[in-house]
Amino acid sequence: MSRSVAVILPCYNEEAAIAQTVVSFRAALPEAAIYVYDNNSRDRTVEVAREAGAIVRTERMQGKGNVVRRMFADIDADIYVMADGDATYDASSAPAMVARLVEEGLDMVVGTRVHEEAEAYRRGHVLGNKVMTGFLAGLFGRTFTDIFSGYRVFSRRFVKSFPVLSAGFEIETEISVHALELKMPVGEIETTYFARPEGSVSKLSTYRDGLRILRTIITLYRIERPLLFFGWIAAFFAVAGLGLGIPLVWEFIQTGKVPRLPTGVLATGLMLLASLNLFTGLILDTVVHGRREVRRLAYLAYPGLAR
Numbered sequence: 422m423s424r425s426v427a428v429i430l431p432c433y434n435e436e437a438a439i440a441q442t443v444v445s446f447r448a449a450l451p452e453a454a455i456y457v458y459d460n461n462s463r464d465r466t467v468e469v470a471r472e473a474g475a476i477v478r479t480e481r482m483q484g485k486g487n488v489v490r491r492m493f494a495d496i497d498a499d500i501y502v503m504a505d506g507d508a509t510y511d512a513s514s515a516p517a518m519v520a521r522l523v524e525e526g527l528d529m530v531v532g533t534r535v536h537e538e539a540e541a542y543r544r545g546h547v548l549g550n551k552v553m554t555g556f557l558a559g560l561f562g563r564t565f566t567d568i569f570s571g572y573r574v575f576s577r578r579f580v581k582s583f584p585v586l587s588a589g590f591e592i593e594t595e596i597s598v599h600a601l602e603l604k605m606p607v608g609e610i611e612t613t614y615f616a617r618p619e620g621s622v623s624k625l626s627t628y629r630d631g632l633r634i635l636r637t638i639i640t641l642y643r644i645e646r647p648l649l650f651f652g653w654i655a656a657f658f659a660v661a662g663l664g665l666g667i668p669l670v671w672e673f674i675q676t677g678k679v680p681r682l683p684t685g686v687l688a689t690g691l692m693l694l695a696s697l698n699l700f701t702g703l704i705l706d707t708v709v710h711g712r713r714e715v716r717r718l719a720y721l722a723y724p725g726l727a728r
Contacts, residue, residue: 424726426453426519427498430475431488432506436464438618443473445512446504450519456496457506458488470506486587486595493580499726501575504532507617510572514612518574521608523726528579528605529596531565532572534614553634557594560642561601566609568597569634578723579605582716591637598641602713603720647709651702655695662691 428446432439443455457470457477470477480491489503500519504510510532518530558564571593579600587595600607643650666688669679679685 424499424523425497426450426500426502427456427496428453428502428504428515429456429458429492429496430504430506431458431460431485431492432462432466432470433460434462434464434466435506436462436466436469438508439466439470439475439506440473441508441618442504442506442512443470443475445508446502446515447474449512449515450502453502454498456492458492460485460488466506482588484588484590486585486589486592489592490585493583493585497577499577501577501580503571503573503575505571509615509617511613511615514572514610515574518610518612521610522574522576525608526606526726527608528576528725529600529607530574531567531570531607531609532574532612533565533567533609534570534572535611536614553594553638556635557597557638560638560646561598563601565597565607569593572612576723576726578720578725581723582720584716587637589633591634594634594637595641598638598645602645603717605720645709647705648702651698651705655698655702658691658695658698662688662695665691 428450430439430442430446432442435442439457443457446453446455455475457466457475459467459470459477459479461479461481461483467477467479478491478495480488482491492503493501500522502515502519504512504515514532518532521527522530554564554566554568557568573596582603583596583599585592585595599605665684669681669685669688673679
């Protein structure tokens, strides 16, 4: 049974690389529709992409997350291949990634980047990837080898059940957490990561975007694991409150007096804060459980690839 494949390429100011990207994916997946989503480029990206044979669309809201939200909403296909339009990802890996998605009935295959050129993957980005990947594993229990890879193949039910909330480069993290939380069948395939062509410049800031991604991970942890998130805060306040309060209680038992009233008030306040955080976590955990059921039903509303 033939399945429709869409290659979607978000890009911004990629005049130097977009034609090469479109041509390479056209050669790798000749039956696929190639879409280029331009994000307010100020060079000739749009014209070059059209000349290369791509279907060009525009997203005015700046940021990769906004582009991905628009792409996933607009395009209907059975299989989606997403890659950056900067010619850094190996298009020849796409057929193997699509084949694995179909043969194993997966919902996402991640192209894990392997680079041989130092210019392809800056040291700061490599270190940041390792740190964030380990952090994500610690928070959610499991993770991917390369959570920041922009080269991914999705099933239709993944795309249409994914409520994109991110605006920028943190979108890859949100995609990874969505797959982990719904316990989707996923896989990884190593793929070569190339240096950018001359004239193409990375838009990712190691520190600024790294902090945004870290904030996104913590926010997603609060949203998806509220009982644990607020439970840790409650435990902190409870330990502090008990540390201050137990000596006062012991002294009261022995003397019948509370000589340090402000300390007693502080200890009581800390225990109240601990209780509030605990009950907040319990209530939000019930809400999240209901939201997860709704997302799961939205996911199951579309048939899988394994038929």
